Amino acid sequence: MAQSGGPTAVINASIAGVIEEAYKHEQIEEVYGAQNGILGVLNEQIIDLSEEKNSTIKGLLYTPAAALGSCRHKLSFGSKDPAKVAEAQRDCERILEVFKAHNIRYFFYAGGNDSMDTADKVSKLAQQQGYDLRVVGVPKTVDNDLPFTDHCPGYGSVIKYLSTAVMEASRDTEAMCSQPTCSLIEVMGRHAGWIAAGTVLAKRTDEDGPHIILLPEVPFTQETFIAEVKETIAKYGRCVIVVGEGLCGPDGKLISFMAGKFSKDAFGHTQLGGAAESIRGIVEEEVHVKCRTAKLGVIQRAAAHCTSKTDRDNAYMSGARAVQLAVEGKTDVMVILTREGSGENIKYGTGTAGLSDVANNEKMLPRDWINEAGTLPNEKFIEYAQPLILGEISIPHEGGLPKYARLEKHLIEKKCPEYGAK
Amino acid sequence: MAQSGGPTAVINASIAGVIEEAYKHEQIEEVYGAQNGILGVLNEQIIDLSEEKNSTIKGLLYTPAAALGSCRHKLSFGSKDPAKVAEAQRDCERILEVFKAHNIRYFFYAGGNDSMDTADKVSKLAQQQGYDLRVVGVPKTVDNDLPFTDHCPGYGSVIKYLSTAVMEASRDTEAMCSQPTCSLIEVMGRHAGWIAAGTVLAKRTDEDGPHIILLPEVPFTQETFIAEVKETIAKYGRCVIVVGEGLCGPDGKLISFMAGKFSKDAFGHTQLGGAAESIRGIVEEEVHVKCRTAKLGVIQRAAAHCTSKTDRDNAYMSGARAVQLAVEGKTDVMVILTREGSGENIKYGTGTAGLSDVANNEKMLPRDWINEAGTLPNEKFIEYAQPLILGEISIPHEGGLPKYARLEKHLIEKKCPEYGAK
Numbered sequence: 141m142a143q144s145g146g147p148t149a150v151i152n153a154s155i156a157g158v159i160e161e162a163y164k165h166e167q168i169e170e171v172y173g174a175q176n177g178i179l180g181v182l183n184e185q186i187i188d189l190s191e192e193k194n195s196t197i198k199g200l201l202y203t204p205a206a207a208l209g210s211c212r213h214k215l216s217f218g219s220k221d222p223a224k225v226a227e228a229q230r231d232c233e234r235i236l237e238v239f240k241a242h243n244i245r246y247f248f249y250a251g252g253n254d255s256m257d258t259a260d261k262v263s264k265l266a267q268q269q270g271y272d273l274r275v276v277g278v279p280k281t282v283d284n285d286l287p288f289t290d291h292c293p294g295y296g297s298v299i300k301y302l303s304t305a306v307m308e309a310s311r312d313t314e315a316m317c318s319q320p321t322c323s324l325i326e327v328m329g330r331h332a333g334w335i336a337a338g339t340v341l342a343k344r345t346d347e348d349g350p351h352i353i354l355l356p357e358v359p360f361t362q363e364t365f366i367a368e369v370k371e372t373i374a375k376y377g378r379c380v381i382v383v384g385e386g387l388c389g390p391d392g393k394l395i396s397f398m399a400g401k402f403s404k405d406a407f408g409h410t411q412l413g414g415a416a417e418s419i420r421g422i423v424e425e426e427v428h429v430k431c432r433t434a435k436l437g438v439i440q441r442a443a444a445h446c447t448s449k450t451d452r453d454n455a456y457m458s459g460a461r462a463v464q465l466a467v468e469g470k471t472d473v474m475v476i477l478t479r480e481g482s483g484e485n486i487k488y489g490t491g492t493a494g495l496s497d498v499a500n501n502e503k504m505l506p507r508d509w510i511n512e513a514g515t516l517p518n519e520k521f522i523e524y525a526q527p528l529i530l531g532e533i534s535i536p537h538e539g540g541l542p543k544y545a546r547l548e549k550h551l552i553e554k555k556c557p558e559y560g561a562k
Numbered sequence: 563m564a565q566s567g568g569p570t571a572v573i574n575a576s577i578a579g580v581i582e583e584a585y586k587h588e589q590i591e592e593v594y595g596a597q598n599g600i601l602g603v604l605n606e607q608i609i610d611l612s613e614e615k616n617s618t619i620k621g622l623l624y625t626p627a628a629a630l631g632s633c634r635h636k637l638s639f640g641s642k643d644p645a646k647v648a649e650a651q652r653d654c655e656r657i658l659e660v661f662k663a664h665n666i667r668y669f670f671y672a673g674g675n676d677s678m679d680t681a682d683k684v685s686k687l688a689q690q691q692g693y694d695l696r697v698v699g700v701p702k703t704v705d706n707d708l709p710f711t712d713h714c715p716g717y718g719s720v721i722k723y724l725s726t727a728v729m730e731a732s733r734d735t736e737a738m739c740s741q742p743t744c745s746l747i748e749v750m751g752r753h754a755g756w757i758a759a760g761t762v763l764a765k766r767t768d769e770d771g772p773h774i775i776l777l778p779e780v781p782f783t784q785e786t787f788i789a790e791v792k793e794t795i796a797k798y799g800r801c802v803i804v805v806g807e808g809l810c811g812p813d814g815k816l817i818s819f820m821a822g823k824f825s826k827d828a829f830g831h832t833q834l835g836g837a838a839e840s841i842r843g844i845v846e847e848e849v850h851v852k853c854r855t856a857k858l859g860v861i862q863r864a865a866a867h868c869t870s871k872t873d874r875d876n877a878y879m880s881g882a883r884a885v886q887l888a889v890e891g892k893t894d895v896m897v898i899l900t901r902e903g904s905g906e907n908i909k910y911g912t913g914t915a916g917l918s919d920v921a922n923n924e925k926m927l928p929r930d931w932i933n934e935a936g937t938l939p940n941e942k943f944i945e946y947a948q949p950l951i952l953g954e955i956s957i958p959h960e961g962g963l964p965k966y967a968r969l970e971k972h973l974i975e976k977k978c979p980e981y982g983a984k
Binding site for chain 1: 565568569598599601625626627628629631632633634635722725726727729730731733734735736737738739740741745747763764854855856857858859860861863864865866867868870948951952953954959961962963964966984
């Protein structure tokens with residue numbers, strides 16, 4: 141098994157699900173983890189999970205980030221650069237070489253679209269070569285933008301944490317509103333606004349923040365926004381605004397780029413993460429109120445101390461189900477989550493979607509889940525998201541802080557030549 | 563009673579301490595709270611706390627921010643502007659006018675240096691006028707910079723939360739370090755580095771973050787810093803850095819200002835809060851590694867979901883003790899916290915310090931509590947800070963989120979002319 145892309149609060153729970161389920165099946169003789177995602181396969185850095193303590197595996201159920209290590213290495217079969225396509229082909233062959241050397245017959249990859257694409261390509265090549273391999277994907281992303289699945293493990297926890305933080309920041313802003321105050325909180329989400337939208341759960345009454353949520357799906361128009369801020373401040377003496385980092389103007393350009401402050405980083409890449417600062421500039425110039433910003437960065441996706449039990453349980457179930465499917469003979473699929481019923485009687489289950497179908501799709505927030513003004517998600521969204529944050533888990537503490545698990549990572553002996561992937 | 567300055571996770575616990583203790587004493591007939599600190603006294607906006615539900619008062623024990631409302635209104639007796647001194651004098655007289663109108667004989671003010679100064683001035687004027695008034699301060703500040711007291715209620719909780727967040731962000735950075743990565747987390751602290759220093763508690767082994775803590779007390783020198791970052795990345799493949807917002811260069815100027823990006827806000831004030839972005843620019847240009855920033859803003863001081871039980875209990879004790887002191891006849895003092903013993907056998911108690919002594923002092927992080935290089939607090943600091951984050955409290959949840967209390971705020975009838983303080 142391997143983990144890929146940005147960490148979450150519960151991706152390790154999926155890994156625990158894979159491990160514990162795998163040990164239940166006689167067909168599976170050894171359980172290995174790749175160190176740092178597909179890079180660990182390429183470089184034959186493979187962790188023998190039988191060497192880990194049972195308590196460490198149990199600890200994965202509440203430990204954030206990615207215990208096996210992650211990476212952003214992509215197999216760029218879709219690239220226009222022939223050199224990159226050739227490299228992807230070489231990588232793919234190398235992966236199979238390593239699998240064969242260690243008699244690896246099941247491959248479970250927890251990740252997002254890119255990871256499902258990688259898993260799909262490896263499986264196809266195995267089939268071409270007549271090597272019996274079963275490949276099953278495990279959904280993972282705080283962004284919640286994978287298609288077919290009801291939701292993605294990681295999402296429920298990130299919005300539970302952010303809603304808690306926004307609720308607390310709103311109380312702070314409320315306490316300080318003897319003078320009109322605006323509070324801006326920037327959250328993740330490059331294309332889809334699922335994360336920003338989720339903070340609406342902090343709002344129990346009209347006066348509670350967030351008062352405005354700026355979603356990447358809704359083009360930012362300054363006039364409408366300023367009018368809304370002024371109205372909110374007139375009503376409550378304060379305005380709490382959540383900004384998705386990928387917020388764009390009507391021209392489709394990033395807001396953070398528009399304002400020019402953060403346009404390029406030291407490498408010349410367009411940097412995200414300055415959206416709240418840009419909006420602050422606009423609010424202070426146009427509304428003349430004090431404005432404070434916060435930007436949670438990676439803290440939000442790693443906030444296991446605020447894990448949703450529902451999310452954690454579904455993450456575990458996704459991992460365990462992936463193993464069952466593979467043992468049953470299924471391959472080239474990703475586990476998806478389904479829901480039946482609603483409210484407190486909701487029941488989650490699993491299904492499957494084709495790896496290649498998942499790889500080329502992105503699920504955006506439906507426009508009819510957002511109010512007409514485009515400033516807040518509506519009842520439809522709340523009905524969807526509310527159950528995902530239910531339940532708290534208890535984390536063992538040591539010296540006043542969480543006691544998270546860390547794998548010892550005993551590597552198995554290498555059998556292939558060096559490869560040197562980065 | 564009144565609350566002043568920036569909110570914390572536990573200032574409401576101090577208020578609950580005052581209220582519950584006050585009802586135990588026959589001498590005290592009514593318990594009032596000023597809406598938005600001293601502003602509520604000036605404008606005669608006074609909350610009758612007997613009208614609140616008992617469950618709401620109990621809820622203050624885990625509700626963040628400032629339930630009565632806060633303010634930053636100062637009595638500027640020390641100003642060089644004669645108009646401001648005259649205004650302070652008018653304010654002081656008005657406060658007494660309102661106290662007399664409602665037969666208010668005890669005044670408890672929870673806040674920092676400025677609040678203790680205000681409380682002191684009001685008390686002195688009452689004495690001049692022969693009005694029997696007992697004034698006791700309750701310490702409050704996440705900054706932990708009040709003198710005489712062992713620590714300030716609010717500090718233990720802010721560093722428990724930040725250490726948790728830094729621990730989790732460090733795991734995230736660790737998971738993603740297939741390529742060298744630097745993570746920068748900006749925390750509060752304009753003058754003193756107590757908050758930034760507290761995040762060292764997240765560090766259980768050398769490889770754990772934070773690897774470097776940039777403290778306002780230690781002038782930032784780019785060469786030393788860059789060398790340290792390079793060394794850390796060579797060793798662990800990653801570097802987690804905590805930056806105090808008030809970090810200054812060798813010339814005493816703010817780093818955020820030095821880099822020029824955030825120099826002035828829309829009102830022409832020097833804006834803090836850009837220190838991490840400035841440091842990111844330096845790291846990317848000089849070390850050429852990917853750098854991610856996070857800035858917790860007001861979220862950190864309001865993070866009641868991560869309250870330290872020790873901090874909460876001491877906050878409550880400070881409030882309750884203030885009432886006992888006043889009833890015993892004491893005035894013009896602030897409650898201070900004391901400690902006896904160490905480690906798990908530590909016992910906290912209370913004492914007193916003169917209001918005027920507190921008002922004009924600020925407690926900085928001692929230089930011998932920081933390592934020689936100035937990059938991390940040492941064992942002396944850890945011995946001091948560790949006990950302050952011990953213990954977790956259980957917060958009732960509703961729909962997956964904390965269920966915080968909110969006062970109904972029934973105002974008593976006004977008896978004085980309008981004043982119009984802002």
